[in-house]
Amino acid sequence: xxxxxxxxxxxxxxxxxxxxxxxxxxxxxxxxxxxxxxxxxxxxxxxxxxxxxxxxxxxxxxxxxxxxxxxxxxxxxxxxxxxxxxxxxxxxxxxxxxxxxxxxxxxxxxxxxxxxxxxxxxxxxxxxxxxxxxxxxxxxxxxxxxxxxxxxxxxxxxxxxxxxxxxxx
Numbered sequence: 001x002x003x004x005x006x007x008x009x010x011x012x013x014x015x016x017x018x019x020x021x022x023x024x025x026x027x028x029x030x031x032x033x034x035x036x037x038x039x040x041x042x043x044x045x046x047x048x049x050x051x052x053x054x055x056x057x058x059x060x061x062x063x064x065x066x067x068x069x070x071x072x073x074x075x076x077x078x079x080x081x082x083x084x085x086x087x088x089x090x091x092x093x094x095x096x097x098x099x100x101x102x103x104x105x106x107x108x109x110x111x112x113x114x115x116x117x118x119x120x121x122x123x124x125x126x127x128x129x130x131x132x133x134x135x136x137x138x139x140x141x142x143x144x145x146x147x148x149x150x151x152x153x154x155x156x157x158x159x160x161x162x163x164x165x166x167x168x169x
Contacts, residue, residue: 003033003092004090005090005091006088008087010026011085014085019079022077022079022085023060023075024060027060027075028041043064045061046059046061047074056078057076057077058077059074059075060075060076061074064098064134065098066101068133069134069135070133071146073093074091075089098142103145110164114147114160117169118151119154120151125150127149130146130148132164142165144162144163145164146159146160147159147162
């Protein structure tokens with residue numbers, strides 16, 4: 001991408017108090033380094049803040065038109081106990097340009113397509129989740145349902161992507 005995947009020892013001291021605000025302050029101050037604009041930074045949604053012995057880890061998840069991007073399109077920022085950003089991991093997906101984010105069918109239809117692919121006979125699932133999202137794959141963008149199923153038969157934790165425009169699994 002031409003932008004860093006990770007930054008170590010940045011020594012940026014944040015002025016604001018809470019970890020999310022500190023992380024956003026850092027990104028605004030370093031947006032040229034990461035190739036971000038104000039709209040990109042505003043589209044990042046707080047995914048998690050973890051407090052540990054060395055400081056706070058802030059995970060900001062990338063969105064596009066309100067939808068999450070990929071499973072791991074996040075910027076992770078570590079802020080030490082002195083309010084200094086000392087590590088950044090950049091998983092931002094650059095260049096997304098999908099205009100139409102309206103699916104042509106429901107998440108249940110997507111789940112049925114995955115069930116057919118796995119030859120499920122309608123048995124119970126231990127865990128099930130579906131999520132409409134943007135999938136950046138090989139420089140192309142797709143509107144997809146991400147379907148997660150935890151099953152005893154066939155045994156496994158299954159993850160599938162179903163194109164929400166074409167129905168392709």
